[in-house]
Amino acid sequence: MTPLPDRYCPTDGVRIPGDSLAWCCPSCHGPLDLDFSPTPARLKSLTGRVNSLWRYAETLPLAAPTVSLGEGRTPLVPLTDEVSAKLDFLMPTLSFKDRGAVMLAELALRAGPRRVVADSSGNAGTSIAAYCARARLPCTVYVPLGTSAKKLEQIEAHGARVEPVDGGREAAAAAARRAADEPDTFYASHVYNPYFLHGTKTYVHELWEDMGGRLPDVLVLPVGNGTLLLGAALAVSELYGAGLLDRRPALWAVQAAAVAPLAEAWAQGAEELTGTTPVAPTYAEGIAIPRPQRARQILRAVRDSGGTFLTVTEDQIRHAQSDLASRGLYVEATGVACWAAVREGALGSRSAVVPLCGAGLKSGLVH
Template sequence: MTHALPGYVCPDDGTRADARTAPWCCPVCGGPWDLDFTPDPASALDPGSGPNSLWRYGSALPLPGAFAVTLSEGNTPLVPLGERIHAKLDFLMPTLSFKDRGAVMLAEVARRLGPERVIADSSGNAGTAVAAYCARAGLNCEIFVPEGTSEKKTEQIRAHGAAVRPVPGGREATAVAARAEADLPGVFYASHVFNPYFLHGTKTYVYEVWEELGGRLPEALVLPVGNGTLLLGAALAVEELARRGVRPPALIAVQAEAVSPLAAAFAAGAEDAEPVEQRPTLAEGIAIPAPPRARQILAAVRKSGGAFLTVPDDALRAAQRDLAGRGLFVEPTAAACWAAVGPLSPANPLQGRTAVIPLCGAGLKSGLTP
């Protein structure tokens, strides 16, 4: 039996498209797609009776019918980091980062569409996840990465059988190179930024927090933001759970001080972000000078009553070492939220609220910062 895939809708101009034939972006404005899908709040949501993967939230996910692609992703533990802060250990995913949540959705969509080749652009973690799940699905895959990407990350991508194409320049140049091939015949562009199925995978992060906290959410969710795929997925889940009577938390977004266009726009009261210079930072995973979903990210944080925080590299370095001293070895980007709200933070941004932070990527991917 063939099940229809929910289609795409442009959040800016309302353009609609069939997921099976749509271009990778809105043909009218060139922006990213949203998904024409809203879970039924009356549908049963009993994750305890589902499979040991994020597919146990099937009634809230946009892929109807039986799924075939999985590495038992999700279900990562929640551990206390202090009296009122918990950390969710998403670096314990199969490819050692939270990007598995979205990559498994994209691979399942691609499997159903049957392309000749899957491509993606990434600074490392998303590409690794897409490569792994494409391998699981039996799909040919090519990952575009910036020159200078950590060898540990490119080795992991190649280990999954994907081709690696280094691109001169930074993260934006890499995205441009991939998008130049995205609409070629037989290509599925597994973009973790433009394809909304990815966001419906990352939203399971919040469903798991809700499950692990006994059917509630903390007063604040603190989230690292570059392209905003985890924050926007979290915002989706918060809205969906609110329809089921769950009290929504504030969304606290964290950016690297060196590259923080969203924090600057938020502080200025702007609805969109102006591009900024690509500057070096230890938090390479969130160093995005022109996020395509900037308007949505800013709107989501404001709607939640949240805020933006920025952290300098010396704070990232200290937070990474502090977490390692607590038994949690993560990459610098993954330490950003702890740098912003942990005990080393010079302020008290949480103001006594309960909070959950994600530890998104394993330290083995990049090592300990000097």
């Protein structure tokens, strides 16, 4: 089996051996990145490969998967002349999080821990639970009180133990981190573990293939913890660095106006979070993250791409969800945020793709 690449702290450079169960930098306790710089395959060589995200094997830090559920290769459909939608709600657990969860479960299977723990507002926990079930690994998911009952039902259906935590999303994450420090425990964190980002980057590799070796002018991406956006930035860098793109698309990051710490920092020209941002209830619970751990990386990725931040109101989210449903696409409130941001002409004549990240059945129609 190929040795696993080292992980390292992007803040202070501390390195962690690839086979370690350590989940954060021992110095600053921040999230880790992966020492891995792959070269993607050329377009013609993808013909005839497995019809899942594992067709991009050259770009993935793990090979020969044993826990795959056929994730990836979701449809790309037009919404307008300029905007297309990638239907990532058609993944095995009905959310884009499967792209990263399969990588974490595969990594955990190779580590052989006593148990796996995760924290989530719903979709990531569901994905981790499903792939741990596939890998026959015991799993506990810490969730904030108020998490959608339908998502909790799905997590439990996969055999995972649910631990509700009072105090919101950050309290659930803190509880999971305490559990992760126990011996022989694998922390399947979609925030701290860089393998998750190397799974989500396949979103862009699929777009590149489906669009015949190019990408749109703009990639519009929802941002809470930023795992899809940071994965997209990785893929763009890989493709451009290999000479497989002649230009980089701009990354437009979308937050709910009710919880928009990154958009606020962006508006102030800051390189990191600027303090305590007011938080209000939002339909877009999946991106309601007051203090994203990778804030500096997210802001830098958007800035380096020539992109920007947009925010959407609760009315815009509600109307966008109804609009997509009227077009035959039933998507959860978080998953419609990007369409809400651009459906009224913000793009001008630029081409764009928006991800529809989670199925409407997970949380229902908002009113």
